[in-house]
Amino acid sequence: MGIEVPMIVVTLFWAAIGGLGPFLVPRNTDRGLVRTMLVLTAVCCYMFWLVAYLCQLNPLFGPRMDAKVLIAMQREWS
Template identity: 45%
Template sequence: MSEEVEAGFNTSLYVAVPLVTGFWLIVAAVGLILPFFLKNNKNRGVIGVSIVLTAICCYTFWLLAFLTQLNPLMGPNVETNVAAHIRRAWGGLGDEDNSEYPCFPNW
């Protein structure tokens, strides 16, 4: 990848949301169209409503689960010595100012 990705730019948001939305719209459309092909069935309205309601509920659940992952309420709980080891292992022992990270004191 020669392009630099802008900080905070989430490409999965622009791919996953339209893809899943399109899928559940197709399922809902099937639920709306299917009853017209079931002319002799007395439960055709119930079948159509069940399919459309299933599509709405599944899409709503997926959308809420997806959106909550974009801005998590809490992060991992890492002890100070573990965080320091991770910092050393990943080569983060520069002279940068770490005043905003209390678990990473300036060495």
């Protein structure tokens, strides 16, 4: 399973929450606030997931060591 399937599924899920959710809110005095909360929740959760997912695709490299340090480690630890 490549990167496309999770990206499409999660994007569609949060797009449905942020796009369709506000239209399902019943009429009351706080309707605008609830709509705003739904959209902001969908955007924030999606962005958090996207950053966490993309960071796992390209992890940070470990520390870079000098050749002298590597030789010393090999000599001392083996």
